[in-house]
Every structure is written in C-alpha cells, then in structure tokens.
Amino acid sequence: MSHSLHRYGSVENLKNDFCIYSRAARGVNRENCGEKLRRILEIYLSSDAVNFGSSHSGKCYLAGLDLEEYAKSLDNSYGIIATFSDRKDVLNALKKMKMAKLGISTVVSGLIDEVKSIAEEAGLQPHTALLSLGIHGKRSVLPEDEILEIVTMCGHSLISPRLVRSVLEKIQNEEISPKEGALQLTRPCSCGIFNTTRCQTLVEKRPKTQQEGRCRE
Amino acid sequence: MHCILEEDEEVLIDQDECVECGVCLHTEVCPTDAIYRPEESFVYPRAIRMQMSDPSAQHPAFKAWGRGTEEAKTNDVTGKFGHGEYGMLFEFGRPVTGTRLTEVQKITRAVCGLGIEIIEENPVFGLLEDKQTGLIRKEFLQEKVLSIILEIRFGADRLAEVVEKILPLLDDVDTVVSLGLVTRFDDKGELSVIQDLEALNVPVRPNAKINVGLGRPLIK
Numbered sequence: 001m002s003h004s005l006h007r008y009g010s011v012e013n014l015k016n017d018f019c020i021y022s023r024a025a026r027g028v029n030r031e032n033c034g035e036k037l038r039r040i041l042e043i044y045l046s047s048d049a050v051n052f053g054s055s056h057s058g059k060c061y062l063a064g065l066d067l068e069e070y071a072k073s074l075d076n077s078y079g080i081i082a083t084f085s086d087r088k089d090v091l092n093a094l095k096k097m098k099m100a101k102l103g104i105s106t107v108v109s110g111l112i113d114e115v116k117s118i119a120e121e122a123g124l125q126p127h128t129a130l131l132s133l134g135i136h137g138k139r140s141v142l143p144e145d146e147i148l149e150i151v152t153m154c155g156h157s158l159i160s161p162r163l164v165r166s167v168l169e170k171i172q173n174e175e176i177s178p179k180e181g182a183l184q185l186t187r188p189c190s191c192g193i194f195n196t197t198r199c200q201t202l203v204e205k206r207p208k209t210q211q212e213g214r215c216r217e
Numbered sequence: 218m219h220c221i222l223e224e225d226e227e228v229l230i231d232q233d234e235c236v237e238c239g240v241c242l243h244t245e246v247c248p249t250d251a252i253y254r255p256e257e258s259f260v261y262p263r264a265i266r267m268q269m270s271d272p273s274a275q276h277p278a279f280k281a282w283g284r285g286t287e288e289a290k291t292n293d294v295t296g297k298f299g300h301g302e303y304g305m306l307f308e309f310g311r312p313v314t315g316t317r318l319t320e321v322q323k324i325t326r327a328v329c330g331l332g333i334e335i336i337e338e339n340p341v342f343g344l345l346e347d348k349q350t351g352l353i354r355k356e357f358l359q360e361k362v363l364s365i366i367l368e369i370r371f372g373a374d375r376l377a378e379v380v381e382k383i384l385p386l387l388d389d390v391d392t393v394v395s396l397g398l399v400t401r402f403d404d405k406g407e408l409s410v411i412q413d414l415e416a417l418n419v420p421v422r423p424n425a426k427i428n429v430g431l432g433r434p435l436i437k
Contacts, residue, residue, distance in 0.1 A: 005426050006311065006395040014424050025291035025432065055272035058243040079290075094429065103433030105291040109426045116406070119429045126402050127430035128292040130306070132422035133396040133414070136387040141314055148312065156272050157313045157363055158240050160218075188240045190272055 003155025004081070004109040004193050006132050008148045009202075011111060017153075017198045018090045018110040020044065022097070023079035029103060034075035036102045041071060043100065044082040047093035052082035053192025055156075060192030062183060085197035087118060094122035149202055154189035163188070171203055178203040218315050218363070236315050236363040237266035239273060262356040265318075268340070270363035276340050286339055286366050289399045294432035297338075301373045303410065304336070304399030309392055311364035316392040318344070318357050321365060325351035327386050328369055331378065336368040376410070380417045 004019040022040045024033040044052060053060030054070055056077070061067070074080065084090050090108065097106060108115045112129070119126050135142065142148060143161040151159045167181045176184070181203055182196040220234035221241070230241075230252075241252050257263055267274045287297065288306060298304050307324055310316035321341065328335060329351030335342055346354040371379060387394050400410045411421050 005397055005424075006308070006422075007424055008312075009424075011423050017424075021290065021426075022431075023287070023290045025287065025294045028291070028294045028434075029432070056275075058239070058273045094431075097431055101433075103431070105293050105428060105432030107290050107426045107428045109424065111423050112408070112425045112427070113423075115425070115427045115429075119427070120406075122429075124429045124431065126406060126427050127432075127435075128289040128298060128399060128401050128428040129408055130289040130426040131398045131400065131408070131411070131414075132425060133398055133419055134422055135312070135393050135395050136384065137390045137392055137394040138314075139393060142393060143313065152312050155311075156238075156270075157311055158238060158272075159313075160240075161313055187244050190243065 003191065005130055005155065006135070006152055007109070007155075008135075008145070008152040013149065013198065013202060014111055015114065016085045016087070016201075017195050018084040018087075018108060018115075019081055019193050019195075020084065020090065020093055020106060020108050021079060021081040022102075022104045022106045024104055026078075030078050033078060033104065036104055037074040037077060037080045038071050039100060039102060040080050040097065040104065041074065043093055043096045044080070047096065048084070048086065048089045049082035049093075050085050050195055050197050051186065051192040052080070053190050055190050058190045060186060060190055060194070062192070062196060063187045063190075065192075081191055081193060083193050083195045085195055087114065091118050091121055094118065094124060098122055098124060146202070146206065150185065150199055153194045153199065154191075155193065156189070156191070158188040158190070159185055159194070160188075168203065168206070172208065218361075234361065235266075236270040236361050237263075238363050239267070239271040243273070262360050265344070265357055265360050266362055269365045286368055288368065288397070289426060289428050291428075291432060292399070292401075293428050293430050293435055296436035297336075298370065298399050298401060300401050300403075302370060302401075303373060303376060304368060304370050305379065306397040306399070307367040307369075307387075308395040308397070309365050309367070309390070310362060311393065311395045314393045315361055315363050316365065316390075317359055317361050318353050318365070319359065320390040320392050321367060322351065322353045322358065323390055324367060324383065324386060325353060327351070327383055328367075331382060333375070333379065334370050336370055339366065339368045341365060341367050373410075376413060377417055380414075380419055384419070
C-alpha cells in the first residue's frame, strides 16, 4: 500500500508525525495471526496512539470504529496500523513490541533520522527502507502546498482538496474549531493514518488572512 | 475527481470520471441516501476501479485490501528485495488526481523495453496482456482509478539507467506519479543509495517508511 509514505510537508511540521504498521506476511506468518494483532492493538492503545482504523470496515477509530468489534475482526485481517504524534510514544510502542516477541514485520513512517534514532534506542536494527522520491509528472494539477500537507495524510487520497478548503473556510469563519475541523477531515480516511494532531497544528499555524487557491495552474 | 456534478436542482455522478472510491457511500454524506453502487461497478473491466480505489474492496487474486503491494513492509521475512537490489514504486494518480491506465502503460512499456522486471505479486502484473512488451489488456486502458502502483525490481548497477531512461518519461504522463524506492540498510545501518540518487539529481524526501526488523524468522 505504501500509503503512509508520501506525506508532504517540511522537516519541522513532519517531526511529530509517525505511523506504525505491523503486517503478517503471506506464506510466512499470516496464518492465525489474529491473536498477535490483538496484542499489537493493545500495545498501540497503551502507547497513546492518536488514531487507528480499518480499511475493510471503512471507518477509523476517531470516526466511530467500534473497538471491541474491530478487535474481533482481526481474526480475518493481516495488518494493523496506528498514528502517533510524539516520539516518546513511538519509542514506547517499539520497546513493548520487541519485548512481546510477536515476530510480525513492522514499519515506522516518519523522518528518516528520527525513526533510525528511535529504532536504535529501542534496540532494533532497521532492515529495509522505502524512500520517497517525491511527486513527478503533471504537478500543475496539484493543490497548493498547505492543502497538500493535509490531503497526503491519507495515502489512499480519499480526502479531497475541496473538502479541505471547505473545512478551512469554516474554521476561518469560526463556525468550527481547528480540532473539530481535523475530526471532520479524518472521516474519509478509513485506515486511521490521518494525524488529527498534526492537522490541528497546521491549521492553527495558518495565517488568518490566507486566501484559498484552486490549484497550481 | 470532478465526478460529482450539480445540474439545476440535481446532483449527479459522472460515471466515466468516478473511480469507485466509495467515499460518498462510506461517509454517508447524501441527505436523502440516494447514492448506491450499481451492478456494473462489480463487472469487469469496470470492477478494477473499485479494487484499486476503495481500500475496503479486496483484490480477488491477492485477497488484500488497498492496492496490494507488500514492498518493504514484510521484507524482513520475505527477502523480496535483497542486498544489491532496489525496488521502485510508481504510484500513478497519487495524490488526489486519479489516472487512466493508458498512463500506466506508457511506463510499463518502457520498463519492459529495458528488460526490467515488473514484480509479479502486484495487481498491475495481472493487467498485462504481454509480459514482454508491457502492453496492458485493451479492455482496461480507459478505466480510471484513484491510484495504482507499478512495482519494479532491478540490480543496484542499473539505478542510473532507470533514472536516466524511465524518470524523464514521467514528464509526459497525464497525471501525477508519487515515486518510491525500496532499499536494504547496509551493514553499518546506512542508506548509501541516498547519496547515489542525489548525485543523479533525484531528490530524496526526508521522510520514509522503515522496516525496523521485528519480523521472524528474520532474513538477514
């Protein structure tokens, strides 16, 4: 899926943006992995995950995913992903996962230097990386940077720039708070990798007089 | 996707532009509950739209949600990408643009022309009519999806060739393409390919996905 890879932003505003994805491999350890996934869910929850979700349920936790039902459904799943907004929580989760010896492959998305440093502190040796080489092709159709920073937090591109502009306008007009806006924007992202904490920060730092653009053309 | 149109008092879905992502259904935004998936959505070739665009739909061949790639996620136990090898992922249509499969074919043909391997455990491989030429089956070419991932693998000695011969072709595709590269960490825990890419004028973003080696049995 590589859906937490191409998150757009500056080093500064990506600093507190992490996803941890644990995935059982086809033909290796996928058979009967439900119990291990439930243990990983417990670890994520006890490490202050911001959000998590389920693509096959079509809903993330912050949009009303039922935790008990979700935990049961992990018998029919092979992966589990959660979003974090603090380095210490990621470190905490990785330490617990190492101790649990579950043997399920785990990827951490975030700034390369930050993730390497966290892995080292957790006593882990990074194995493989998927690097982002940016966006190529017809870039003129892309929305402006401030919209791109928000929509790329859903790697399946389920959050439309139009929705973001509409929510930003409501926030600017003080019809809703930045926190409420972030919650509205996370609804289409069923995997739960939309980081509402980062979204709220981005929106709060946005100049009040900023005008909406349409696209780069 | 520019597929929801307002005409007079009506809101319509332009079926040719709709990629079947299902967001309008899953988020229950229609106040009169008028949105539904017609039967045609489940029939090939159109069914490929839902399989690639709606994360709640499974690809029948892979029994996987999303777009079906394992790339670096499980490489610590599968060894899909070894030392001295790279994987490259071309995500057509991402972000927020969508793509017709005609645009994917522009690159599959070029990749096959160089004799580079298109990874088999990926839905794009199953769409190919001819594995030697990279032609996609005709019935799929005009289908539109939210995004689709072409995944290739090559020896490290071919990196410059791929960068010089394939990446310039991305300027001529009628969509955006998010590009990723899979690489193993070396024995010192470094990613030396970053310097190689920068020497080839390919910028590397500061954020990545890193497999932290928790899978067992571990492939070293």
